[in-house]
Amino acid sequence: MGDDLPDVLIQPIIQAALLEDLGRAGDITARACIPAGRRLQARFVARSPGVIAGLACARLAMAALDPDARFDGVTPDGGKVGAGGVVARVEADARALLGAERVALNLLGRLSGVATLTAAYVAQVAGTSARIIDTRKTTPGLRALEKYAVRQGGGANHRFGLDDAILIKDNHIAACGGIAEALQRARAAVGHMVKIEVEVDTLEQLAEALAHAPDVIMLDNFSLPDLRSAVSLCAGRAILEASGGVTLDTVPAIAETGVDLISVGALTHSAPVLDIGLDAESGRPLF
Numbered sequence: 001m002g003d004d005l006p007d008v009l010i011q012p013i014i015q016a017a018l019l020e021d022l023g024r025a026g027d028i029t030a031r032a033c034i035p036a037g038r039r040l041q042a043r044f045v046a047r048s049p050g051v052i053a054g055l056a057c058a059r060l061a062m063a064a065l066d067p068d069a070r071f072d073g074v075t076p077d078g079g080k081v082g083a084g085g086v087v088a089r090v091e092a093d094a095r096a097l098l099g100a101e102r103v104a105l106n107l108l109g110r111l112s113g114v115a116t117l118t119a120a121y122v123a124q125v126a127g128t129s130a131r132i133i134d135t136r137k138t139t140p141g142l143r144a145l146e147k148y149a150v151r152q153g154g155g156a157n158h159r160f161g162l163d164d165a166i167l168i169k170d171n172h173i174a175a176c177g178g179i180a181e182a183l184q185r186a187r188a189a190v191g192h193m194v195k196i197e198v199e200v201d202t203l204e205q206l207a208e209a210l211a212h213a214p215d216v217i218m219l220d221n222f223s224l225p226d227l228r229s230a231v232s233l234c235a236g237r238a239i240l241e242a243s244g245g246v247t248l249d250t251v252p253a254i255a256e257t258g259v260d261l262i263s264v265g266a267l268t269h270s271a272p273v274l275d276i277g278l279d280a281e282s283g284r285p286l287f
Contacts, residue, residue: 004077005148007060013141014060017103027099040094040280044087044108046075047275051119052087053077053149054111058104059088066096078115078152087276101278110142111149112274118153118267124248130255130262133158133241137265146268158263166190168198170220179205183212197241206230210237219259220244227257 044058055073062069069092075081087108090097121132132155138146147157159165168182176182179198186196197216200206203226209217210233219230221244234240241261242254254262 003148003151004056005144007056009144010056010060011064013107013145014057014064014103016141017107018061018064018100021103022099027095030095030098034094034098036095038094039091040097041089041091042097042278042280043089044104045277045279046081046083046085046087047277049080049082049085050112050116050274051153052079052081052108052112052274053115053152054108054145055088057107057111057145058090061100061104061107062090062092062097065100066092068092069096080119105276105278107145109273109276110139110271111145111152112276113271114146114149114268115153116274117271118150118155120248121251121262121264121267122154124251125255125262128252128255130242130259131156132251132267133261133263134267135263135265136161137269139268150267153267155267156261166194166196167218168196168214169218170199170201173199179208180212183209183214187212199243202226203229203233206233210234214238216241216261218243218263224253224257227254227259231258 052075055077059071059073062071069090072089074086074088081087118132125132134147134150134155135158136143143160147160150157159167166186168186173179173182176185179200183196183198190196195215197218198209198214199218199220200209201220206217206219216239217234218241219227222230222242227242230240239261240259241263242259243263246254246262246264251262251264
């Protein structure tokens with residue numbers, strides 16, 4: 001979708017994953033069974049339909065063990081693939097290809113799973129003005145990749161970390177002494193480029209928050225009638241984000257209330273891996 005991550009951001013993740021898998025002695029199976037210098041061709045094939053994300057991870061995993069590897073992405077990131085569809089082709093040193101196989105498949109399958117689930121949520125809110133967004137409920141070390149996968153599925157990103165926006169949640173409010181106090185302190189503490197969001201649990205808290213002009217208000221676990229009332233009360237004075245226990249079954253009705261954003265932790269913490277395999281080929285040119 002024209003949103004590729006720079007290789008330099010992905011390479012440390014690939015390096016760590018390969019070090020974990022290769023261990024102290026490398027791939028002793030491939031070294032024992034495969035003659036040095038033999039080349040191998042293979043296809044990445046989807047076993048089930050989905051949306052692809054993470055081709056660069058597979059490419060960089062192969063290149064890390066064989067700089068001369070040839071990698072051709074057939075289904076681009078953000079593209080849909082059917083069961084049996086070819087995702088990518090690779091030709092590389094056989095030992096290197098098999099040594100990088102699991103890292104490539106783990107990341108490609110994980111990110112494609114996130115993109116596929118995101119696309120399902122996005123489809124459920126089609127025809128409304130609501131956008132599906134992610135959360136910080138990501139796999140440690142993979143946040144940039146998983147949020148990239150959300151974008152490839154048609155979703156949008158919430159903040160990446162604690163340092164790029166203020167989000168005042170219930171525990172902040174409890175520790176500070178109230179919504180008004182928290183918002184006043186936040187506004188005084190940051191520059192004009194920093195957005196401020198506050199979480200509210202009731203319509204009364206919403207009214208209190210609106211008096212202090214936050215940029216975004218998170219409506220936490222609001223009922224559908226209360227979401228509709230919140231949209232009416234807010235009247236466009238802040239961006240409204242619905243959050244809390246959102247599922248594929250409940251998200252259409254939430255979107256129809258008129259909220260601007262719907263945050264879904266499941267996009268990253270519960271997405272099933274898209275089943276992708278690596279099938280070796282012999283006797284047929286892949287390139």
